[in-house]
Amino acid sequence: KAGVTQTPRYLIKTRGQQVTLSCSPISGHRSVSWYQQTPGQGLQFLFEYFSETQRNKGNFPGRFSGRQFSNSRSEMNVSTLELGDSALYLCASSIRLAGVEETQYFGPGTRLLVL
């Protein structure tokens, strides 16, 4: 079974631009979560999507948004990029069944550099 895939793997943008990152979950997984990893703040939860609805949200400004499609693929968008948005953005997928202990499986990440 293929793992979580993220595209693109590397991205360079300039301040003020916007960016869209894509995540395809493991087949059968319907929940997608996004995390930001930076040297200063470490790994931080951004948001989770299930059934095309945002279910949980971390403490990030409104410039960070996401969506999920009917095939469970997800995108996250960052508008008006700032230098501090330079990070590795990780996507994780899980099955999401009520009452079921589940595990998140992570993709390789998209490394975003904002100049």
Next chain:
Amino acid sequence: AQSVTQPDIHITVSEGASLELRCNYSYGATPYLFWYVQSPGQGLQLLLKYFSGDTLVQGIKGFEAEFKRSQSSFNLRKPSVHWSDAAEYFCAVGRYTGRRALTFGSGTRLQVQP
């Protein structure tokens, strides 16, 4: 709110030596606990997880971890380290109602000396 502390930022061990990475969590109820490993430039790979039951859990690559409720700890151990174990290790905690919103520790970077 839950939190995770990994007290050791950097650890160096000799190949073949035993390893213990420390993890302490703060959470009011029984947590879901995870250890992930990250090689340079890569995503996170799950080593092992604890949800309930036996407090000693076995994972991949010969790793194990023990959940100690009284100490709020979930330390990762390996009896004999291999050079390929050099990586960064992250402990994470999830809540029942938000187990897909993991809180991670700051990580421990493991260096293995030949």
